[in-house]
Amino acid sequence: MSSWDMVERQPGAARRRAGVLRRSPPGSLEQSVLEVLWDGDGWLTPGQVHERLATGRALGYTTVMTVLVRLWRKGLVKREKTGRAFSYRPTSSREESVAERMGAILAAAADRPAALGRLIERLDDAERAQLRRLLGGRGPT
Secondary structure, eight states: OOHHHHEEOOTTHHHHHTTSSOOOOOOHHHHHHHHHHHHSSSOBOHHHHHHHOOOSSOOOHHHHHHHHHHHHHTTSEEEEEETTEEEEEESSOHHHHHHHHHHHHHHTOSSHHHHHHHHHHHSOHHHHHHHHHHHTTOOOO
């Protein structure tokens, strides 16, 4: 059996892709767990995530497990059976996740061009130059 076959599918994944269920943004603890997973090398167990979390407060192992299951149900992580437990890994990179959140925030603006303009005003010269390079040669789609 390949490692792909061992990856457990998310419940309701087909309905989520069809847009019936919407993915809610991660909360602060969920975001902290995602940060640990993004910084990790490959699949991490709940115990490894628990060890690496630096939240500044006492955090139980079962809380970390609950957060990982929540992230899995939202489709933000995938899980794979390793022995008697599961290991977890993000479904997208940190950059992809940030871009998705930025797109959602921009879509919520009443005046999208104005919001985009305000974002561009906040970029420094190097970031604006990078944006120009990224947009260079691309026409309307």
